[in-house]
Amino acid sequence: MPQVTVLDDDPVAGVQLAALRDAATIPEHFRHHARRLGAILALRAVHDLPAVRSTVTTPLDTAPAIGPGRQIVAVPVLRAGLGLLGGLHDVLPTALVGMIGLERDQETHQARRYYFKVPPLDGAWVLVLEPMLATGGSASDAVAALDAEGAEQVTVLSVVATEQGVDRVLTDNPGVRIVTAAVDPGLDDNAYIVPGLGDFGDRLFGTPH
Numbered sequence: 001m002p003q004v005t006v007l008d009d010d011p012v013a014g015v016q017l018a019a020l021r022d023a024a025t026i027p028e029h030f031r032h033h034a035r036r037l038g039a040i041l042a043l044r045a046v047h048d049l050p051a052v053r054s055t056v057t058t059p060l061d062t063a064p065a066i067g068p069g070r071q072i073v074a075v076p077v078l079r080a081g082l083g084l085l086g087g088l089h090d091v092l093p094t095a096l097v098g099m100i101g102l103e104r105d106q107e108t109h110q111a112r113r114y115y116f117k118v119p120p121l122d123g124a125w126v127l128v129l130e131p132m133l134a135t136g137g138s139a140s141d142a143v144a145a146l147d148a149e150g151a152e153q154v155t156v157l158s159v160v161a162t163e164q165g166v167d168r169v170l171t172d173n174p175g176v177r178i179v180t181a182a183v184d185p186g187l188d189d190n191a192y193i194v195p196g197l198g199d200f201g202d203r204l205f206g207t208p209h
């Protein structure tokens with residue numbers, strides 16, 4: 001699997017992304033589209049997950065079966081990442097969940113970690129849910145912290161990224177993978193992605209910006 005996957009020619013992801021970008025999408029519908037995109041991103045991220053083989057007894061005979069060969073751990077970056085978690089669990093129901101709380105300083109735009117709680121990560125495939133990969137600072141911090149806990153593979157799932165954000169995460173963490181629905185041209189003066197979709201957390205939870 002490539003280190004960076006951009007689903008920009010995938011019409012199934014595209015229809016969800018267009019709805020999330022649309023300024024007229026209300027929070028109730030935003031949550032629905034975020035959930036669906038979360039499932040699509042998660043499936044893409046684990047499509048080369050090592051498998052364990054077994055058999056299953058059908059009403060007529062036995063059939064070969066396969067299942068996940070690694071523990072999957074989803075780590076939403078609070079709070080926006082929560083929007084992708086339901087969809088991830090729809091398709092990966094046995095995923096354990098950790099949480100990282102990162103707060104962006106409004107002046108410096110630097111991430112400050114205020115919460116970190118994860119299950120054991122030794123050998124796990126970790127999916128970091130960071131919908132807006134803007135400067136890449138939060139995602140990079142999250143990936144470094146998870147790597148240090150012994151994860152075998154860390155993949156960042158993002159809805160909209162920038163080149164700058166992708167470069168930062170890859171430079172800081174050479175083994176990481178990124179799966180994103182889109183890469184947008186750049187950032188505005190407040191480090192918001194343009195054209196982007198606005199503040200993901202505000203739109204998800206209906207908080208005024």
Ligand code: URA
Nearest residue numbers: 132134192193199200
């Ligand atoms: N976080 C958001 O929610 N939106 C952006 O555009 C950038 C960071």
